[in-house]
Amino acid sequence: MFYQRVAVIGVGLIGGSFALALKGAKRCGHVVGAGRSAANLELALERGAVDSFESEAAKAVRGADLVLVAAPVAQFEKIFLEINPHLKPDTLVMDAGSTKRDVVAAARKRLGGNIARFVPAHPIAGAEQSGAGAADAGLFRGRRLILTPLEENKKEDVETAAALWAGIGARVSRMSPQEHDEVFAAVSHLPHLLAFALVSGIGARADAARLFGYAAGGFRDFTRIASSDPEMWRDICMANSDQLLKELGCFSGELEKMRKLLESRNSKELEKLFAEARAARGRWLNGGYE
C-alpha cells in the first residue's frame, strides 16, 4: 500500500505520530493536516509530520486516498458531515478515537454511502503529552491497535487497515464497538477518572501546598494520567458514560469493601486483597494475560 495523499484531521500526538510513522515507513506521499489550532499545524509542518495544512477539514480531504480523523471524539460528527461530500469513492477513512460506539454512530449518521469505507480504529498509545510537539514516528511500535470493523466494511478494506497499522509496528486486534467500550472503560477510562478526581480533590484543599509538598514517586506515577488533555478526556467520559458509570459503581463497591475491612480491623483479609492485587499485576507484567 502506498497513499499518494493522506489527510490527517487533528494533528496531535496520535495524528502527528501516524503521519510521521507513515512517512518513516515510506507508505505515503503528501500529508495534509487540518485542525483548530494554526499554531499546532505550523508546528506539525515544522516537525515534518505534514507537508501542508488547511484550516478546514473539507479542504484537506479533497483528493486524499487515506483519511485519519484524530480529533477529540465529540467533534467527529461535525467532521464527518464536513468531509463526506469531498471524499473520493475509493478513499479509506479511519479514525483514532478512544471510544467506538459513539464514533460508529456518528459515522453511520454523517458518512452516507461512504460508511462502507470507514474502518474504526483505536491505537492504544495515549500519553499525557498532547499536540504535534509530542508526535513520534515510533509511537505505535509494539502498542495495541483495536479495529472495530462494521458490517458495511468490505473484508479487504479491513485487511488493508490492519496491514497499515501493523506496518508501523502496532499489534492489531479486532472486537466489536461494544466490547471495546466495555474493556477500555475498565482499564483506561476509570483509572483516568480516578486520577483526575484524586488530584483535583487535593488541589482544591486549603492545605494543598503542604500535601503536594510531600507527595513523592508513588503519587507521581499514580497521577501521571491526571495530566492528560482535559477536553479529550471530557469527550471520552461523556461518550462512554454508561460503561464508565458501571465501572465506577464496581470500583465504589471495592472501596466500600476496603472501608469495611479497615473499620473492622480485618488486617488478614486486607493483606489478602493486597497480595491478590500484587499477584495479578505481576502476572500481567509477565505476559500472563496476553
Place this chain on the structure above:
Amino acid sequence: MFYQRVAVIGVGLIGGSFALALKGAKRCGHVVGAGRSAANLELALERGAVDSFESEAAKAVRGADLVLVAAPVAQFEKIFLEINPHLKPDTLVMDAGSTKRDVVAAARKRLGGNIARFVPAHPIAGAEQSGAGAADAGLFRGRRLILTPLEENKKEDVETAAALWAGIGARVSRMSPQEHDEVFAAVSHLPHLLAFALVSGIGARADAARLFGYAAGGFRDFTRIASSDPEMWRDICMANSDQLLKELGCFSGELEKMRKLLESRNSKELEKLFAEARAARGRWLNGGYE
C-alpha cells in the same frame, strides 16, 4: 559522626539502602543485620549491605552505636521490647516506619528510659520492589526524610539524626507525628489503597484476562504501587486507619461528584475538574508546591 557498629533491624529496600549509603559515605564501621528471612540476610551479606547478621534483633543491637528499625510497622512494639535491655545508654535509635503515631506509641511503651534517644524518622523513598536485592546506596539522594522528634529527645540527637540523613543525600523536614500521618494518608496511603482496590477488583472478575490483555501504559503507571509489599501496606493501613478512612471518605465524595456530573451530562464542569487537576499536577511537577 562515625558509627563503629550499626544495627539494622529489617534489611529490606530501606534498611539495606541505609546501610549501603552509610558505608558509601564512610560513616560506619561494622553493620550487623537482623530480620525474619535468613535468605534475605544472606543476600544482604552478599551485596555488602551488612557485614554480619543475627537471627535475633536483641543480639544484633548489642554494642551498637546506631540502630535503625526498618521492619513493617506492626512488628515495632515487639522489636522495641526485645532490643531495649540490650541498648547501650548512648545508642541512637531511629526507625524508618511509614506511619508515626503508632511507632511513637510503641516506643513510649517499650523503650523505657531509652525513649529519649529514639528519633522517629520516615524516608520517603518507597518502591514496589522490596527486600535486600532492591537496596541501593543512592536511594535517599534528593528524597525527603521526615523527622517527627519527641519532647523527650535532646536537641543534639535530633540534629545528629538530621545530619546523618542529610549526609546520605536526603532533604530533611520535621513535623509532628499527627501531621505526618495526616499528610501521608492523603498523598501515599490512599493512592496505594486505590491502586490495590482497582487491581484486585479487576483480577477477581471473570473477564480479568481480557481486561488485563488490553491494559496499557496509563494503567501500568497508575497501578505500579499495587505491586508494593502486601504485609508492609497492611501494617501501614491498619496503623493509620483513622486518617486513611478520613481520606477515603473525602475521595468517595470526589467520586460521587464525578458520578453526578456524568449522570447529568455536565461536560463543562467535568472538563473544568480535569483541567484543574492537570494544572495542579503541573504546578507540583514544576516545583510550585515545594
